[in-house]
Amino acid sequence: MKKFDKDRLILGFAGPVLALVVALALTTVVLLASGQNPFEPYRIMFDSASYADVQVLIINQAGTYYLAALAVAVGFRMNLFNIGVDGQYRLAAMMAALVGASVELPGPLHIALIVIVAMLVGAFWSGIAGFLKTTRGVSEVVSTIMLNSIATALVAWLILPKNFGEQPAGSNNLTTGEIAESGWFPGLPMADGAGEIYGFTFVAAGCGVLYWFALNRTRFGFDLRATGASESAAQASGVDAKKMVLTSMLISGAVAGLAGMPTLLGDTHTYSLDFPTGIGFTGITIALLGRNNPLGIALSALLIAFLDKSSASLDQYGYEKEIATIMQGLIVISVVVSYELVRRYGIRRQQQKVGEELAAGHALTTEKEAAL
């Protein structure tokens, strides 16, 4: 069995690395075709990423992406496609900011309250899709697309000064008001003004561990994975499929609600019209790229954050920033294609082994020896 695992490890790494090389090569072709220097952009990006302040940005952004991707991954593990992470995230951040700004509590309590509100709101919003799916059979793909847009409208209405928002004097922005300092999540300051790593980034990492543990070490996680692998088999095994759909939708939404927290608690301390959007969609990409595996998602989140941030200064050097988007697309494609090729190769090998050992007729003895 050891040998299988070593093979798997090698294969597991060879795939993505090869894919990255292919993606870079293709991007280089694009650059060449448009008559640009094919190497300079990479150098600029790597240079830029070698500075501490950009590194901090990358890590912070990765934390947010990580949570969004975990939210998506929880659904994917069940074959539920939660496109609504973006809406859940925005609505949750907004409501949490509202509540956070309207109360004053001792530090940890204040933060806890905000986080809980965010999770509840996120869960509520995704729960609508879950409820409609379990009771009315409405496809979650459609309902979450709709709920994203409805969330936009709802947030726009709630944040009106005549409702719950405010418009700071002299500003053209609308906000929910500032959260008192007791509700700020302390960050980890870096030397020489390189900024600080949001404290919530560590919580995000913790969520990853929790995700792994819950999925691989608990009964609930087993049921969830089983349902994702085969709904009919899971049902026969005693899983209440409807309850599972609803539960995982709720969890997914709660985690989506958390995705706004690094920014809200660590930086802006308020929700305003220019609060980052589109996080949920990036989360889908990252979850898929990371194959719904907590470690894979972490690496993917870092990769995408790296591409985002290190490419930010490309335009100042006369290069088109869009090259980073193209690169992202190419990376996703080549990575998943290589995963697939590696997987097929792995399956063939496994089957061959099974076949060979059966043919040799000593499958049993091998097994017994291994057991001893």
Added chain:
Amino acid sequence: MSTSKTTAARPAPQKGNGRRKLTLPVVLLIVAGGLALISLVRLISGAEDITSVGQVAGALELAVPIGLAGLGGLWAERAGVINIGLEGMMILGTWFGAWAGFQWGPWMGVLFGILGGCIGGLLHAVITVTFGVNHIVSGVAINILAVGVTRYLSNFAFDGIQGGSSKQSPRIDPIDKITIPGLSDWLADLQQHHWFLISDIAGIIGGLITGLSLLTVVALLLIPATWWILWRTPFGLRLRSCGESPVAAETLGVNVYKYKYIAVTVSGGLAGLGGAFLAIVATGIYQEGQTGGRGYIGLAAMIFGNWMPGGMALGAGLFGFTDSLKLRGGAENVHAMLLLLAILLVIAVFWQLYKKKYVSAAVAAVVSALLFTWYFLTDQVPSQFVDAAPYVTTLLVLSLSAQRLRMPKANGVPYRKGEGK
């Protein structure tokens, strides 16, 4: 225990059409009833715009890109490939459509828009069919790639050209529009009288034949054409068999890969046409971000329509209609819709009571009462809620209508030649 009518678990239905099939008279009756209801609401609320010629024409124009994307989704998914990359293919359509359109005229633009979408579709086919990658990942990647590529290319293709910039193309010449001279005016006139039912019908027919772009006609024709090709030709039968049971198709000598490739490429082409329509007919210009999620809405419309062309068109029409309502003085129009919804719910209450589903009936009754209250206590709906109208409507329709959606059985399932059991 009764001695009668127990049938076997899987009884052989006595007639070929044992399934739910709405006959034409029933459909017509439902349509007529709906129209009468809308007309009634119009009279009560005074929102004369809800069935005006302009409203219907506007709805049509807003529905066409969504419908084309949905049709694209239909082709791909009928052949078993989920296409979440419609948005990206649409973006390619807008870009290529505009790029060729401003240089060589609108019809070249249409052609190139289709080609642009086809490229996206082909890429999706390569990734999903040849490499067997998860269809959703591939679609998401194509969406990213399309955004990146079009933005990148705009820097070279549009920037510095008169009327263009790195975000938009120069203006494209319009495509001819047809209006049947006497008839259109007469219908518009008729509509202006605001008579019960007659004006509404006049408005709807008028809206469908006034200022109709030739490309709109093409798009409309594509719906029955798709139905005919997929359900009435050997080609369509083979294509659909790839979405239902590719292994069975394979055993009968169907080249499943080929049909999947064709379907997904056509799917991209249709989405591209939707994009080209946006750029050339709807706006006359390429504009970064102008698709704005319509590909996803198209996908939703297709699921809404149960993977059938007619249903999909209905879904796209619903989006177009509510979108148009909201854009054309939404506060008032959507306010009127509250009344419509409330009345519909009253009907639902009676239906549920008839079916002895008391809980559902109670829920519907409460919601209906709330809507009536809302309607009578206000004159307008806040603009923020107006914006949500198309989406709320869709959710409501989907959750109230019984769920009998059936997607192609092998949709999204990876297929490899020779691996069938």
Added chain:
Amino acid sequence: MHALVGENGAGKSTLMKILYGMQKPDEGTIAINGEQVSFSNPGDAIERGIGMVHQHFMLADNFTVLENVVLGGEKLYGIGSGARKKIKEISDAYGLGIRPDALVEDLGVADRQRVEILKVLYRGARILILDEPTAVLVPQEVDALFANLRELKAEGLTVIFISHKLGEVLSVADDITVIRRGTTVGTADPASTTTKQLAELMVGSELPSPETRESTVTDVPMLRVQDLKLTVTDPDGTVRDVLAGIDFTIHQGEVLGIAGVEGNGQTELIEALMGMRDPDAGVITLGTDDISHAPTRKRRESGIGYIPEDRHRHGVLLNAPLWENRILGHVTEKPNSRGWLLDNKAARTDTERIVREYDVRTPGIDVTAASLSGGNQQKLIVGREMSHAPKFLIAAHPTRGVDVGAQAQIWDQIREARREGLAVLLISADLDELIGLSDTLRVMYRGRLVADADPATITPEELGSAMTGAATGHLEGSEDEAR
């Protein structure tokens, strides 16, 4: 008519797939009418007049019969009225009784089988390959099928057929080839061979029989089902009874066999017993507990074991490793978990035990279930279900698609557990198995238990005729009073 026999995984299907162009041979030649051919896809084979009915149905459920038949052969008679006429013609000529416009998903297995055959005839095949066509048919249907085949043979068609039912092989085949591990190990003449000899040729061992030797039935009721009713609502809104008042009791140490043509409510009965469907009326009592509406998990925890009829749908997670499949269905029980946490280590150790004790042929417990052959998957499932000391076992087609060696093992295990007081509900299409293993027999027809029989005296033919609804009440009046 040439029969091909061999144990599971011998390579019969693979060989046929090669003949049909679905797989490519590494070496060797195929000759048709003396002419050497090579196929790159089934289309080539069809052109050469080969038609194949696969082991698993190759039908699109959501298509009509007509669509399924004309698919790929549209050029022959079009896809419209011409094709419809042709289908009716063939159907009438061979008495297949097929309605072209029925949806396949509404058809029963026997009808589907006939659609498959019609598909082949429609293309004018001269060589017919039938891979285990009889596995899901009742004796009468099998007879009807063979009657059809004889007719075809008379017209000069060549038929190759595969079956595990050696009796029927001997009765219809003109020639028999036995293969083992991918090579021909012998040929047999049906006129001068017995099933026993044939079996020995196949596996090199004796043909086991499912006969139950001594009765272990007690009078302690284990499972009592009273007036169980279940209705379903069709897409068109009509409400049908699929279970119309089922009553039975299974005692400790008793095997209750239910015979019936597939689609008469057996699946629904199992699902109602497992809690996968909620019955509309009736009481299910396990021991002394009313479990009529208990969730599936609770039923499993309280001692119901389940060998599903469709293992891929209900029995295993194909892409999960064996040890995770060992947890499936028993995640709340020891040794798989402690409290809310999984105990992966204990589960792995126990998987190794099952692999050993139940002779699951695998190089290890980390390979996926999909890479095991069907028979080995089945052994794993049986091992898993038996490992939790069930009080009541639902065994649906426990040996379907399993070779003779594995069959014997599974029968032994069921018998052994029964001796220790296990109550078993056995549902099987294999009437020999049903008669041999059961203590009591019931016949299910259109959602009701219409007849009962004593396994000691009943013959498969009599049972078969009751399954078609031709006979009701107590079958074959023998001295033993039916319970």
Added chain:
Amino acid sequence: GGNSSDAGSGSDGDKAAIAYDIGGRGDQSFNDAAYAGLAKAEKDLDIQGSEAEPSDGEGDADKVQRLTELARSGNNPVIGVGFAYAPAIKKVAPKFPKTTFGIIDDASVTGENIANIVFNEEQGSYLAGVAAAKVSKSKTVGFIGGVETPLIKKFEAGFVQGVKDTDASVNVLPQYLTQPPDFGGFSKPDLGKAAAQGQLDKKADVIYSAAGLAGSGAIEAVSKAGKWNIGVDSDQYQQKGLAPYKASILTSVTKDIEDAVFNLIKSVKDGKPETGEIRYGLDKNGVALSMSNPAFADMKDVIAAVDKAKQEIIDGKITVKTAP
């Protein structure tokens, strides 16, 4: 390596930078106007200009990083285009006391070295309202806002007040295209077209669209119906992309971002950096009504009414509301 991405050069020449709002250069409105100011400064003042674009959906931290980088590499002034830069400037400005930070459309963050460039859009819109009320024959005029944000509502407020003050019987139809943060209302011309068509069907004969590029859809529809448009931000009569419809563009409410940017750069170069709120109203021609359409210039009574209103606003006799 190093700790910051911007341990760049000191100040060799005079350098100035702008950081764009979403959309970036090429949006033919806001950002392009700011760029024009920078370009003018490059030409007239011999300044070396830099620009930086945001990425979609970014947060404050990215803006902080961008501004820091621009300031560190010696740019002075550093101008953030759009109110979204307010929180970032609040954080960055204190760290670079010698650098002047400009922010357009925000007066909420203040500091010694912060110049808040704000416009009285409502005043320009008021004049547009006066003109619309005068020109309308059907007594119905339309207002189309791209995205319903406070900034665009300022346009609506001024316009409605201008119309009502001129002729209370004229009906104003307001319509917004999308809600924030869906900024598609600035980039989907087909929405503008549908909204304009709706207003035209309700007999509106003058339509004022403050909808960025989505406005071009409205302009197209209005032009085809033979009615009047009022443009926004820059003089849309002159815009190349709208040339086919120029005859129907009565006037535009201009917002002179170009000069505002230029002035700020110049003040820094002259050693007297602007600071605090710099308000561009009708008085400084910071907002104005363009006169380039000869048809409009010929409407003497309309022009007279507009001029009168303008004077009254400048004199403080009329105060224009900033919210509807």
